[in-house]
Amino acid sequence: MGNPRVIYWFRTDLRLHDSPALKAALDLNPDVLWPIFTWDPHYVYRAKGGVNRWQYLFDCQNDLSESITKLNPKSKLFVVREAPQTVMPKLFKAWKVTHLVFEKDTDSYGRERDKVVVDLAKKAGVKVISPYGRTLWDSDDLVVQNGGKPTMSITQLQAAGKKVGKIPRPLPAPKHLPDPGDMPLDFGLESPDPKPDVNAPLRDGKDQAYTSLAGPKGDFAIETLEELGFPAATTPHRGGETRALKALEHIIADEEYAATFQKPKTSPAAFRPQSTTLLSPHLHFGSLSVRLFYWRVQDLVDKYKGASSPPESLTGQLLFRDMYFAAQAAIGSPFVQTLNNPYVRFVPWHLPSKAEAGTETGTNAASGAYHVDTPQADQWFQRWKHGVTGFPWIDALMRQLRAEGWIHHLGRHAVACFLTRGGCYVHWERGADVFEELLLDHEPACNAGNWQWLSCTAFFAQYYRCYSPVAFGQKWDKEGALIRHYVPELKDLDQKYIYEPWKAPRAALDKAGVKVEGDGLGERRKGTYPEPMLDFGERRGVCIAAIKTAYSIGLHGNDQQVKDGTWRKLFEDAGEAEMEQFEGSDHDDDGEFADDAEQEARKGAGKRGAAKQGPMDKHVKRLKA
Numbered sequence: 303m304g305n306p307r308v309i310y311w312f313r314t315d316l317r318l319h320d321s322p323a324l325k326a327a328l329d330l331n332p333d334v335l336w337p338i339f340t341w342d343p344h345y346v347y348r349a350k351g352g353v354n355r356w357q358y359l360f361d362c363q364n365d366l367s368e369s370i371t372k373l374n375p376k377s378k379l380f381v382v383r384e385a386p387q388t389v390m391p392k393l394f395k396a397w398k399v400t401h402l403v404f405e406k407d408t409d410s411y412g413r414e415r416d417k418v419v420v421d422l423a424k425k426a427g428v429k430v431i432s433p434y435g436r437t438l439w440d441s442d443d444l445v446v447q448n449g450g451k452p453t454m455s456i457t458q459l460q461a462a463g464k465k466v467g468k469i470p471r472p473l474p475a476p477k478h479l480p481d482p483g484d485m486p487l488d489f490g491l492e493s494p495d496p497k498p499d500v501n502a503p504l505r506d507g508k509d510q511a512y513t514s515l516a517g518p519k520g521d522f523a524i525e526t527l528e529e530l531g532f533p534a535a536t537t538p539h540r541g542g543e544t545r546a547l548k549a550l551e552h553i554i555a556d557e558e559y560a561a562t563f564q565k566p567k568t569s570p571a572a573f574r575p576q577s578t579t580l581l582s583p584h585l586h587f588g589s590l591s592v593r594l595f596y597w598r599v600q601d602l603v604d605k606y607k608g609a610s611s612p613p614e615s616l617t618g619q620l621l622f623r624d625m626y627f628a629a630q631a632a633i634g635s636p637f638v639q640t641l642n643n644p645y646v647r648f649v650p651w652h653l654p655s656k657a658e659a660g661t662e663t664g665t666n667a668a669s670g671a672y673h674v675d676t677p678q679a680d681q682w683f684q685r686w687k688h689g690v691t692g693f694p695w696i697d698a699l700m701r702q703l704r705a706e707g708w709i710h711h712l713g714r715h716a717v718a719c720f721l722t723r724g725g726c727y728v729h730w731e732r733g734a735d736v737f738e739e740l741l742l743d744h745e746p747a748c749n750a751g752n753w754q755w756l757s758c759t760a761f762f763a764q765y766y767r768c769y770s771p772v773a774f775g776q777k778w779d780k781e782g783a784l785i786r787h788y789v790p791e792l793k794d795l796d797q798k799y800i801y802e803p804w805k806a807p808r809a810a811l812d813k814a815g816v817k818v819e820g821d822g823l824g825e826r827r828k829g830t831y832p833e834p835m836l837d838f839g840e841r842r843g844v845c846i847a848a849i850k851t852a853y854s855i856g857l858h859g860n861d862q863q864v865k866d867g868t869w870r871k872l873f874e875d876a877g878e879a880e881m882e883q884f885e886g887s888d889h890d891d892d893g894e895f896a897d898d899a900e901q902e903a904r905k906g907a908g909k910r911g912a913a914k915q916g917p918m919d920k921h922v923k924r925l926k927a
């Protein structure tokens with residue numbers, strides 16, 4: 303018998319460096335190795351994905367393919383255009399495969415898909431190897447060490463991590479790769495059902511993703527935006543392992559920045575360059591190994607005097623990522639929603655998701671369909687989504703997100719708080735849905751987990767701390783540079799009014815060539831900016847009182863009353879929440895507790911104040927120079 307004939311299935315790991323799965327494949331000493339990517343219709347039609355993220359994926363695939371070819375000119379990334387669940391058994395047979403190797407995926411769909419593929423491999427006599435490599439620790443091991451429960455805090459994550467063991471050191475990239483074997487395709491293409499296509503509204507051309515198994519030229523080429531019927535991407539951020547490694551080197555080279563990083567001190571208003579690493583899309587696509595990132599920083603921290611520590615530090619940020627992954631690993635598919643999620647508080651938000659019929663144990667958020675309980679809330683939601691709320695700080699961030707696919711963590715805090723508990727009282731699942739489409743770094747676990755945090759439905763409970771859509775931005779960016787860039791209709795407005803244009807006198811507006819009018823939806827007259835859609839001070843009070851009521855009723859997503867609708871009576875019986883006065887800025891959130899939810903003891907100690915110049919600002923200045 304010859305040596306193994308291995309399919310290496312690239313998915314969440316579009317890199318060659320530090321890939322435990324690729325190492326496992328090469329350790330088999332294969333006769334042949336096919337590096338493949340299956341073009342899965344689930345992601346093409348059933349999961350929301352904006353054009354910018356597709357572009358980023360293609361960047362990663364193209365870069366990876368070139369790197370593979372550098373190691374072996376006969377090889378590259380071979381894209382097979384069919385669902386893995388149907389194409390794999392055909393490949394096993396036609397290519398005489400002995401082993402299938404891939405990096406473990408803990409996302410809900412990933413787990414379902416992999417279970418099907420592993421069963422099919424077993425039936426075909428193909429051995430499967432699938433080590434973890436996407437997180438610092440294996441998320442399933444963390445769950446075991448956390449008593450089978452989701453990790454709901456950094457402290458729990460750190461304790462479980464300690465029991466699992468030391469975070470493995472990164473592995474070097476391979477120096478050569480085996481030849482691919484023959485690739486006969488003596489079988490038909492099983493075309494997917496393109497309906498429902500949740501991405502249809504984004505397409506302006508014909509979708510030709512599935513015309514043949516090996517692509518239009520039969521050479522297993524990487525797809526293009528045109529083939530998917532998408533317009534060109536608008537993001538300046540581009541993907542690929544080569545870029546990711548370069549970006550990491552650049553960050554580590556600034557030792558002070560990397561070693562003393564404190565997330566709450568980084569500015570959400572900084573752009574080009576941004577104040578944090580912007581490595582999240584690379585981590586999402588696996589073009590950067592999270593363990594390489596961790597150890598490069600940790601090694602620096604170990605020898606640096608006065609380094610910062612988790613949760614605010616750079617390694618602390620990576621711990622948050624692992625925390626959400628392990629929370630999702632424990633809870634499974636309900637993690638991304640309220641319904642059936644025992645860890646998420648039930649709040650009767652506006653615009654709730656439509657539950658799929660007959661799915662008491664199933665999902666409700668995935669389709670994005672929702673009930674319009676009040677037209678007002680839907681109008682607020684539409685205005686938020688399209689960056690025309692009339693609050694320039696919120697609009698700048700939402701427009702940055704739409705155009706570029708990335709905004710700073712505290713920017714995400716600001717817009718998420720505003721949509722949910724600090725303004726509109728709209729369901730966090732609506733916001734998560736919009737982020738799912740627009741983020742380059744969209745990660746089901748991190749997105750849902752952070753929305754739960756921001757809406758105070760899980761992970762974080764200080765619902766009386768709200769971000770002001772005016773004062774919070776002003777703290778970081780008095781002159782309104784972010785606003786002037788992303789909301790160009792206000793670019794010439796006096797600094798005094800840039801966060802509150804509705805307060806500007808006629809003369810100031812005339813001088814800036816702008817009129818404040820309308821709701822911003824539909825056709826907007828040139829030179830106009832919308833009126834503010836709500837009175838923030840008033841809405842903050844309403845939201846806080848309503849959440850207080852929800853907390854006192856204390857339902858969670860898996861409670862029977864939530865599933866059968868009898869929650870309504872409980873809330874009616876509780877009556878109108880007493881309108882407490884959570885007046886003024888004492889309760890404004892400046893983000894100084896952004897990573898600090900668990901440190902209750904220190905909660906009251908932090909004083910608000912002007913952002914001080916620190917290594918973060920110096921780093922941004924150095925980058926600008």
Ligand SMILES: Cc1cc2nc3c(=O)[nH]c(=O)nc-3n(C[C@H](O)[C@H](O)[C@H](O)COP(=O)(O)OP(=O)(O)OC[C@H]3O[C@@H](n4cnc5c(N)ncnc54)[C@H](O)[C@@H]3O)c2cc1C
Binds near residue numbers: 585709753
């Ligand atoms: C409402 C909301 C939704 C979010 N959705 C996502 C998402 O879909 N995908 C995603 O990766 N992050 C998400 N985040 C977390 C965070 O905002 C981003 O990871 C971070 O802003 C990415 O920028 P960066 O790479 O410069 O981060 P840095 O500050 O440089 O941090 C380094 C890395 O740590 C990880 N990280 C940092 N903060 C968090 C966090 N709070 N949760 C999880 N991981 C973190 C990221 O992988 C990041 O690349 C969300 C945050 C909020 C408030």
